[in-house]
Amino acid sequence: MAEREDLYRLQGAVQIDDAYLGGERSGGKAGRGSENKVPFLAAVSLTEGDHPLRVKLTPVPGFTFQALWDWSRQHLAPGCTVYSGGLACFNAVTMAGCTHQPTVVGGRKPKDLPEFQWINTVLGNLKTSLSGTYHAFAFSKYAFRYLAAFAYRFNRRFDLTTLPQRLLIAVIHCRPRPERQLQLAEGS
Numbered sequence: 738m739a740e741r742e743d744l745y746r747l748q749g750a751v752q753i754d755d756a757y758l759g760g761e762r763s764g765g766k767a768g769r770g771s772e773n774k775v776p777f778l779a780a781v782s783l784t785e786g787d788h789p790l791r792v793k794l795t796p797v798p799g800f801t802f803q804a805l806w807d808w809s810r811q812h813l814a815p816g817c818t819v820y821s822g823g824l825a826c827f828n829a830v831t832m833a834g835c836t837h838q839p840t841v842v843g844g845r846k847p848k849d850l851p852e853f854q855w856i857n858t859v860l861g862n863l864k865t866s867l868s869g870t871y872h873a874f875a876f877s878k879y880a881f882r883y884l885a886a887f888a889y890r891f892n893r894r895f896d897l898t899t900l901p902q903r904l905l906i907a908v909i910h911c912r913p914r915p916e917r918q919l920q921l922a923e924g925s
Contacts, residue, residue, distance in 0.1 A: 740907075746813060756776075757775060795812065806833065822841075
């Protein structure tokens with residue numbers, strides 16, 4: 738699923754946000770510094786009518802300028818306009834030929850930010866999907882796969898009757914891999 742998603746780039750108006758999978762461990766660091774949290778980028782491209790079209794959910798090593806620049810070159814089409822919450826590293830999208838429109842969130846609640854309605858909705862649906870399906874899993878080990886599966890289904894939601902056929906086609910187009918590689922949890 739992740740390989741199929743890598744074929745597409747987000748274009749037009751794109752909402753982007755930093756997010757984390759996982760929670761705090763007892764006795765560990767609190768907040769964003771928790772060892773159990775996996776950082777990932779969530780981005781959604783919008784139609785001209787401001788409805789969600791495609792989503793990208795990608796684990797990143799951290800929210801640094803370099804990580805965002807690498808991500809932008811791979812996942813954003815040049816010329817798109819990126820709307821973000823103003824995290825400094827999001828300025829890296831300009832290096833990939835995109836326009837950046839930051840909005841300082843300043844502790845406001847998602848309901849008070851209509852300009853980020855769709856990215857917040859996607860993140861809420863992701864959280865509900867993961868908590869309803871997987872009662873416990875190692876976020877650092879499986880984040881890549883679960884995020885890719887959610888994005889694959891989301892991006893093909895307009896024609897659900899063809900989803901099984903499209904999955905079969907994706908499996909057929911996968912290159913052969915040794916069993917050792919299939920047993921690895923992280924993407925390669």
